[in-house]
Every structure is written in structure tokens, then in C-alpha cells.
Amino acid sequence: MLKSQGSNSKGSQSSKGQSSLHFGEVTAVNEATGEAKVQLPDLGIESYWLKVLVRRSTADRHADWLDVGDRVAVLLDEKGEAGVILGSVYTESNPPPISTKDxxxxxxxxxxxxxxxxxxxxxxxxxxxxxxxxxxxxxxxxxxxxxxxxxxxxxxxxxxxxxxxxxxxxxx
Known part of the structure; x- marks a missing residue:
């Protein structure tokens, strides 16, 4: 399991090293906090609660929750202790619903x-x-x-x- 890293006084999480990109499947969602857990097969672990990246979160707010089973991209710090879910990704078995940029x-x-x-x-x-x-x-x-x-x-x-x-x- 990944360990949750504390926040500094401004609410941001810090890491002095490199970040890494991982892909996994959502295993749990907490709509009240805007967080989710992700099974990360390349690391062989399930994350602790990770924040989900959203379009807006202050005066104008956006809520579009992930579902359990969604395939997502996750950015983690070098220790795998802090991170953010960047969003869902399409797969070969779950392609985009339309194929036009218009x-x-x-x-x-x-x-x-x-x-x-x-x-x-x-x-x-x-x-x-x-x-x-x-x-x-x-x-x-x-x-x-x-x-x-x-x-x-x-x-x-x-x-x-x-x-x-x-x-x-x-x-x-």
C-alpha cells in the first residue's frame, strides 16, 4: 500500500525527486473528498486515497466522478507516497464513443x-x-x-x- 504524504501549510504536497506515470484501475471513489483509490498493477499495490484532477475547484466548480473500474493515469512522486489521478484513459476494449474532432x-x-x-x-x-x-x-x-x-x-x-x-x- 502507498503511504499518504502530509501537506505543507499551503495545502500542496512536495516531492524533491522525479515523478512517475502509472496506469491502473479505480477500486474505490469518495465523492465527498474528490479522491479515489487505484490498483496499480505495475507496482503490485493499491494506492491510498489520491486526489482526482478536476477542471475547476474554487468559485466555479466541476464534479465528474470516476466509476469503480475506470482505467486511469496516475502521477506519483518518487516514493509513491503522494500523487494525483490525472483522468481516465481509453483502451482497446473501451474506445472513444465518437471519432471526430468536430x-x-x-x-x-x-x-x-x-x-x-x-x-x-x-x-x-x-x-x-x-x-x-x-x-x-x-x-x-x-x-x-x-x-x-x-x-x-x-x-x-x-x-x-x-x-x-x-x-x-x-x-x-
């Missing part, structure tokens, strides 16, 4: 996905339910004819919350 794509384990195609300027969201909550105002503006399609479409509006105006459009 798309940003996020797929979820239930099959839902969000895709933006910058070459077409198109955003596509595929899931069971979309909920938009706004404390001020929602605007949808299009310079072209638009389609809102559903088995039944309900539009609720007005200023009287106890007695709102309602329009129900039903398909056949």
Missing part, C-alpha cells in the same frame, strides 16, 4: 448523451426528461421555422399562480 460528446451509463457538433452548429440532448429551472426568464429564439413536437404539449403561463392560463395541444 464534436464535443458526453455519454452517460444509462445511454443518455449530450453532443455538440461545431461543424454544423448543432446541440443534441438525448435523455428521458429535460428540466430547466430559471429564477428569472427563459428565452428560446430562432431565426428559422421551429418545431415543438410531442404527444401532448402543455403551455402554462400568466401572472396568477393560483389560476394560471393553460393551453393544451394534443396529437391524434
Amino acid at each position: 464534436k464535443w460528446y458526453r455519454q452517460f451509463s444509462d445511454g443518455s448523451f449530450i453532443e455538440f457538433d461545431r461543424s454544423a452548429g448543432r446541440l443534441k440532448i438525448s435523455c428521458d426528461t429535460v428540466e430547466i429551472v430559471c429564477s428569472n426568464r427563459v428565452e428560446i429564439v430562432s431565426s428559422a421555422p421551429s418545431v415543438l413536437q410531442g404527444k401532448e404539449i402543455v403551455v402554462v403561463g400568466g401572472t396568477d399562480n393560483d389560476n394560471p392560463d393553460t393551453i393544451i395541444l394534443s396529437g391524434q
